[in-house]
Amino acid sequence: MKIIRNIAEFNQYRNTIGKQQVGFIPTMGALHAGHLSLIEKSVDDYQLTIVSIFVNPTQFDNKNDLDNYPNHLDDDLDKLKSAGVDCVFLPSFEHIYPDEYSFSITEKNLSGKYCGAHRDGHFDGVLTVVMKLFNIVKPHKAYFGEKDYQQLTLIKQMVEAFFMPVAINAGVTIRESDGLAMSSRNLNLTAIERKTAPKLYQIISSGLTIEQMKSQLANHGFKLDYLEILDNHLLVAAYLGSVRLIDNIKINKLEQVA
Ligand code: PAF
Numbered sequence: 557m558k559i560i561r562n563i564a565e566f567n568q569y570r571n572t573i574g575k576q577q578v579g580f581i582p583t584m585g586a587l588h589a590g591h592l593s594l595i596e597k598s599v600d601d602y603q604l605t606i607v608s609i610f611v612n613p614t615q616f617d618n619k620n621d622l623d624n625y626p627n628h629l630d631d632d633l634d635k636l637k638s639a640g641v642d643c644v645f646l647p648s649f650e651h652i653y654p655d656e657y658s659f660s661i662t663e664k665n666l667s668g669k670y671c672g673a674h675r676d677g678h679f680d681g682v683l684t685v686v687m688k689l690f691n692i693v694k695p696h697k698a699y700f701g702e703k704d705y706q707q708l709t710l711i712k713q714m715v716e717a718f719f720m721p722v723a724i725n726a727g728v729t730i731r732e733s734d735g736l737a738m739s740s741r742n743l744n745l746t747a748i749e750r751k752t753a754p755k756l757y758q759i760i761s762s763g764l765t766i767e768q769m770k771s772q773l774a775n776h777g778f779k780l781d782y783l784e785i786l787d788n789h790l791l792v793a794a795y796l797g798s799v800r801l802i803d804n805i806k807i808n809k810l811e812q813v814a
Contacts, residue, residue: 580695586740615681
């Protein structure tokens with residue numbers, strides 16, 4: 557497995573790939589089974605799989621959240637090697653932002669809602685870094701998890717709006733055995749919070765009305781950011797202590813939660 561830490565070396569590597577098809581999974585590290593399921597798909601489908609690990613500061617609106625973002629690089633590299641990844645790209649801020657974030661991608665509609673309404677500039681940061689990574693890596697297909705449903709939707713829209721030559725694959729949310737959606741942030745939950753955290757999924761899957769779900773979430777100590785419908789998905793974001801958890805479920809009938 558090649559480990560590349562700068563753009564010049566990555567460009568050299570990319571030139572040696574020739575016509576081989578490339579699958580790409582951008583990540584911020586602290587890899588879990590959700591990431592690994594996307595990687596597995598790419599390794600099965602493509603001749604080469606490239607993974608990036610870059611904790612992108614421009615998508616954090618909260619310095620504490622950025623500072624506390626888990627970093628498990630050695631462990632991540634072991635997992636990637638075992639998963640059959642061909643190349644890991646580990647750029648620094650200077651490599652990704654030679655312009656010091658003077659240029660950015662802004663989507664003017666969906667980005668301001670749901671997570672965007674609570675995390676100022678979050679999706680500008682996500683879309684900008686994803687576009688930069690696509691331009692560097694030049695993948696044929698990129699893989700994203702459905703857990704971040706709004707992010708996935710915006711990335712699909714950006715690719716379409718800018719005629720970007722990359723296919724987007726959506727991977728189903730991978731859950732712990734108690735239903736909690738896998739997330740790097742779960743590592744920051746205390747033992748007590750970890751016991752309560754699966755309630756988030758249980759409550760949004762309960763078939764109750766949105767108002768009933770809100771009161772159940774409050775009863776279990778969640779501080780709700782939002783619980784709303786986007787397309788045919790019910791999206792939730794809520795704090796448990798200092799950890800912000802998000803999740804979503806597909807709903808077949810809107811009456812189910814109205
Ligand atoms: O979902 C993530 O881990 C990040 O938002 C992404 C897509 C890697 C961009 O930094």
